[in-house]
Amino acid sequence: MRVLIVDDDIVDRESVKRSLFKSSFDCTISEALNVDSALAACEQNTYDIILLDYQLPQRNGIELLLELRQAPKIRYETIVMMSNSEDEAVALQCIQAGAQDFLLKNEITATKLRRTIIQAQKRFELERELKDSFDRVKRLAERDALTNLANRHLFDETFKVAVSNNHRNQACLALILFDLDNFKLINDSFGHGAGDGLLIKVCKRISAVLRGSELFARLGGDEFIILLTNLNSPYDVARIAQRIQIAMQAPFEIDGKEFNVSISIGISIDNAQTNHSSEELLKYADIAMYRSKQSGRGQISFFEETMQHETQRRLALENGIPKALKDNEFFLVYQPVFSVDDSQLCGFEALIRWQSPAGLIPPDEFIPIAEQSFQIVEIGRWVAEQAIQQISAWNKLRSKNNLLSIAINLSPTQLNDLEFPAIVKRICNAHQLAPSLVEFELTETAILESNSSTLAVLDQLVELGCTLALDDFGTGYSSISHLNSIPLTTVKLDKSLMPLNEKRNKTDALVTGLVQMLKILELDIVAEGVETEQHKTLCQNLNVTRQQGYYFDPGLTAHAVTERYLK
Template identity: 50%
Template sequence: MNILIVDDDVVDREHLVRTLNKANSYCHIVETESVDEGLAAFKAEKFDVVLLDYRMPKRDGIELLLELRSALVNQSVAIIMLSNSEESDLALECIKNGAQDFLLKSEVTSSRLQRAILQSQTRFELEKKLYKSYQEARELAEHDSLTGLANRYAFEEALRLNITQQPRDDAKLALILFDLDKFKFINDSHGHDIGDLLLKQVSNRVYKCLRENELFARVGGDEFAIILSHLKSVDNATRVTQRILNCFDEAFNILGIEIKMGASIGIAIFPDNSISATELLKYADIAMYRAKKLGRNQICYFEKKMQEQFLQQYQIEANLVGALERDEFILHYQPIVDTVTLQVIGFEALIRWNFQNTLHFPDSFIPIAESSRAIIDIGRWVIAQAIYQISTWNLQSDKALSIAINLSSVQLADRTLISFIKSLIEKYQVPPALIEFELTETALLDNSSQAIAVIESISQLGCHIALDDFGTGFSSVSHLQNFPINTVKIDKSLMLASHEPKTRALVDGLTAMLHSLGLNIVAEGIEDENNLRLCQQLNIQRIQGYFFSKPLSTACIEKKYL
């Protein structure tokens, strides 16, 4: 048996050693005279029993007791406190802080010490079993036995705690409730065993849609809850719930039975909807009920404004699916004019969506197409249509008109984009220098090797790269140095405000810098003759805007300019 003695009194230590040797000749004893020495010895080797003096200089025995107990969760070590004090409160304090026994030094005899050691060891083993039972009971009390997820009790406690600890800034918390559509039918048709297996598969599939720090609970038969905390935007909740909804697209296979399942999802936001955990839960439940009323397999926000916004976005995304096949997209073209001759020298291709007899502009659907990655196919259609059209016009007019094509940052992740562009150039025999791809500066903020490689490869094909909307947002001179940019387009917001002294000074400075770098300049938003004269004074090479023409259909362009 290994025994550690921690006592600053050398006489008391010697007495304990003699008593221990008398009682048990097979024990290994280590003596220390302070708390720090005791801790060092304990870290160096394993002990079965610690005999610990209560009163010592600098740090008393209770401090060591607390430190040892915090480190002894998985170790079988009995601790016996020793003292010359006969105060009953002292003995109780030692027991409450984790000691297994308390002995007066004056009463230490060979038999009493041996009995105390045996009893302390036995008591410690019982305490360990009791703690293990407590942990098992807590596991049962806080976790769902079928899925292993947190149960309703643990979820409600976590929700209250999260709301209490939510930082006082702009961060939000989203409470998501969802249940399985027509789950009762599954139970009635296939039996509860199949239903239970389905619940387990649903839990596993949804869990993969979440990060590890998001609480996921089963709060009822087929009802689940998720807490998303520290959200900077409600859009984060939308993305997570959309992933969850998407994970139901694939049928579940339960013992060879194919089961198609959907979910109705309700969302409530803290603090927008409520700062009360109870009310938040109620509102999420109401939102989930609304999702069912909307036709099931839906996502519904409690707040009407959020719900309208989500429905609009969801409908656009849903309607974009198949829009290419239905031939709903068209291109309009805005003339680009030479500033000196005022002749049309090219066009910018601008997409429009003709849906349900209404012409939708890019701002209303391109961001959604980007988030759903539908922009990959839509963008390819734009490139193909624009290159084909400029090829046709140049053949008809015997001119060398250029075409500007907007490129989304998402398209830069398309690994076959370069070969696609190259094939179109060869197919329609368009000189690459007549094709200009426009990128916004947000696209250049993506420093991924793939994005950089695509931009450089477009330039190597002989096509030009234009930096769009320059002078707003993320404008950075470093982009002009780090990327193969040929043209910079000054944002129309600057031209429209160019009559203001500060804006005029900014435009003057930008154009002077761009000229010094040898870059071509295009001014957007030319609305009147004053804008035109300014561009001529600043030697801006190309201009476009409503002063010359709004974007027009193919037929109108051919009638007016060719």
């Protein structure tokens, strides 16, 4: 028998050991002097019984007992508490905390200790059997016997609490309700055994594509529901539902037969604006699932019509991006950038556009989707290749003393692309372009979200010879504090800082102050959104470095740039 004695008093420990040796137990005895050393011992070894002193230094024995009971990596042990206190309240407190017995130290004898240990172990065995029985009953009450998913009872109880918490936290919660299309036909044609086997495999396949934090439940028959909490946006629900649909595309094999199964999904959402009750959310999800059935089965439907159209649009764009890259639907336009001193052309900013078969898709619509789906990484590589190749071709038409630079926007997500600096180097080498003519524009968000990994990507670009610019300066609240945290050479004043009319005293004062500060920091300044003669004059008065905007030209195709500026 393996015994752990936890007591800081050496005399008491020796007394207990003598009683153990006299009790005819075949013992292996370990000792600990405090709670921490006892916990460490229990993590490394297993013990048949722990003889635990109530009064320990720093933390008492009950605290150790509670920690042992709650530690997932420590096996549940038989524990006998010991104390010099004759206070019955102490003994009762120890038993209530989970000890199997209690001994007064001055009453310990070999016979009494032996009897106490045997009784404690038997009591512990009975307690464990009772707990196992309770766990089995609880599992039967809360789990579906066929699929081992949560059952209707557990879902209802959890769902009510989740809705209440969602209202209190002003968060976003969603239900994904679905059933199998034509499941009754499979059951009737191939038997309930095949139907049950199919349900089990469907649940396993869907569970594999979930995040793991959802509540996945079987409501009955072939009807299932997934509860999603703490969502960032309703679009997250659509992406999960789409993953589920994709997972269902491969056939299922049951008893040597293949079954192609589709599911109809209905989605309802609760957020700070709606505050639906649990009953309403279930009803709305059911209505949405009915719409999916009516739409031809195998569909995804939201209860809210506006969300349905928006989500379908977003999913269509996300799924269309790989095809757009493959079919060359993306193209670049180039907005010219001019020197303020002499109004000479000094470079371009490359701007991406998407000409889909259905029409021109604005970047404000597809760029956020590309970022959320991480497809912006592939798009960013494509933009770098096209822009660098084009500026190199144009520079071959100009003298070496009058070369043009290219500005390329860099998404925060792209900063996680650790291969990007090497790709830029390869492209520059391939097209014989000096990296110093390539400027990458960062948003304030990219700087705020930077970490050691993303900063390393920026440092590598700078080491390569490229320059970094902070875009849209003047729109954020913390740009100033971050100007020195990134190796920037240029700051681009946001177009919102350009005055809208003649009454511009406050705007002029703001822009003047920002420009003066940036000059003190020895940064180049580019004014965006120059649209009028008034804007151009302001840039000259402020002596900013470069300017761009519709006053000069909007984004032009490569052919238009060549015709207008390079012939």
